[in-house]
Amino acid sequence: xxxxxxxxxxxxxxxxxxxxxxxxxxxxxxxxxxxxxxxxxxxxxxxxxxxxxxxxxxxxxxxxxxxxxxxxxxxxxxxxxxxxxxxxxxxxxxxxxxxxxxxxxxxxxxxxxxxxxxxxxxxxxxxxxxxxxxxxxxxxxxxxxxxxxxxxxxx
Numbered sequence: 001x002x003x004x005x006x007x008x009x010x011x012x013x014x015x016x017x018x019x020x021x022x023x024x025x026x027x028x029x030x031x032x033x034x035x036x037x038x039x040x041x042x043x044x045x046x047x048x049x050x051x052x053x054x055x056x057x058x059x060x061x062x063x064x065x066x067x068x069x070x071x072x073x074x075x076x077x078x079x080x081x082x083x084x085x086x087x088x089x090x091x092x093x094x095x096x097x098x099x100x101x102x103x104x105x106x107x108x109x110x111x112x113x114x115x116x117x118x119x120x121x122x123x124x125x126x127x128x129x130x131x132x133x134x135x136x137x138x139x140x141x142x143x144x145x146x147x148x149x150x151x152x153x154x155x
Contacts, residue, residue: 038094042087043108049080050112051119065124069113 053076054060063072077084087108088100095103 036094038090039087042083042090046080046083046087046108047112047115047119049083050076051116053079054116054120055123061124064116064120067117069116070109073112073116 050073054064054072057076060072060075063069063075073080084104088104091100091103092098
């Protein structure tokens with residue numbers, strides 16, 4: 001019993017000393033879009049990859065037009081795996097082992113939809129194209145109707 005009583009203050013001291021460092025660690029997490037010299041270019045490369053590959057995939061573009069950005073990125077996400085892996089590895093080196101995967105699935109993924117919307121929305125806007133030809137449904141009927149009737153047909 002005496003040994004247990006002697007150990008209690010040491011356990012309490014260890015908790016007091018280690019608790020502030022455990023609480024401080026999440027505060028050091030990187031925020032997407034911030035200007036961290038190492039992570040910012042890697043985030044940019046990953047986001048650019050997602051944007052380019054969404055534009056090149058019909059299903060992903062359909063989802064993007066519906067505003068379902070994260071789903072659009074997930075359709076083609078495996079193509080951007082090298083960029084994501086580089087970002088996660090760099091995050092692990094800076095903030096500790098295992099933080100890169102959590103960062104990608106958490107903070108980065110939460111901001112990806114806005115990043116993709118900002119980049120791709122201009123390409124999703126319908127564009128009007130000028131044409132010298134009138135639309136087919138507005139072609140006057142009298143202008144060629146007689147010419148298109150087969151010869152010898154009774155009217």
